[in-house]
Amino acid sequence: MSTTSDGLETPATWRRDHHNDFDLDSVEFNEEYESAIDDLVARCPVAHSSVGKGYHVVSRYADVRRIAQDWQNFSSADGYQPNRPEEMPPIYPDECDPPYQTRWRRQLDHHLSPRVVRSYEASVTEHANFLIDQFIERGEFDVVSEFASVLPSRVWFNSFLGLPVEDLPPLMDAVEQALVGPIEGRTEGWGKLFSYLDAHLKKRDGEEPRDDMMSAVLAGVELDEGFNPSMGGGPADAKIDMGAPCPWSHKVAALSNVTAGGLGTATYLIAGMAQYLAANPEDAQRLRDDESLRPQAIEEFIRAFASVVAMARTATSEVEVAGTTFQPGDRVVLLFPGATRDPEIYENPGEIDIDRNFTVNAAFGFGPHRCIGSHLARLLGKVALATMLERLPDLTAAEGNEPRYLTSVTREVSGIKLSFTPGLKLGGE
């Protein structure tokens, strides 16, 4: 293919017209990822997909921000995913609007606030060192399966929820199935996560409340306008008793929402940083020598390895964005890596520049749904970077290093193999 159906020339490498035949779950979008996103930002601010019921894709920073902030005209109450399977149970606060969404955020935000997250730094460092101990004598590791995916998951499970890390492997698979697996299997993925967390929430319900995330979820919130009772197969005409305590299912939905974030998002960041350190030894040395460079560098890594790719909204009125008029009911996907790669905001966005200075990180979104886990993601980035710099000093690509990507609502990577001069275990867990 060399032109789009609206007559624009496309890169010769494209095998799909991402302007008019966009598909978030396609092999082509996964493989032509950066080039497709950059082209959408440059020339097609509102792309179109005819997959399933069809949807629009908005990619520029200003448009993504505007829609994410305008929850009155762009609702989240029909779900985060285009062509969402009807029977998929809703998750909160993701799949509802204010004021109900605000109630959940007020209830949960404190437990992921900068101050609370900071108090976990020592425990995150312990987890990171424990994991590095498992491979440091070998002098090489599979970055994702031995470090980048297990670190966030262990931290979330063990430190934040107090759940046994032995239970993690099937749940990490379930989150992957729910977020990037084939669409037909996503309800099943969420179902596995819901049923595991439902059982643990019930167990904690019989115990004394604590000052933690589980107890905050258990305390629940009052029902309010902003959620869609028919999502997940509920009756469309259900009578909602506003002001009554939310049902048990909403609590499981809230714990599942934060857990999917806790397990499924920081991996891409940590893996990306490891790859960057291996490919840029001079920058690695600068970051090793000068700790003051690290906070801004981490912000840049979060921008460059933005793991949440696309979240949907539904237009609730006739509204125009970047020359396209949406009709009520139209599904609109916000492409966050478009916003993070918009040259209007970030000069040479395709380049990773650890000295880049900016204040708003579009990778975490905007408006009421802006990421609740951003401080935890930053802490995970900080600890992962520090422990890799200190303990794996000369990272380099190893034999069999063949990164493979998978893209849908989130972007995932696997197959990164790096080597380094073997070192000594620190011991203990």
Ligand code: HEM
């Ligand atoms: C680098 C890592 C991360 C990135 C890039 C990221 C990105 C995002 C983005 C773009 C949104 C906005 C979605 C929207 O507008 O519809 C979001 C929301 C959310 N994130 Fe994150 N996230 C990350 C880490 C985390 C972590 C570690 C957690 C959990 C501890 C988490 C939990 C959530 C939740 C629950 C929401 C929904 C908030 C709401 O609807 O009010 N995220 N995230």
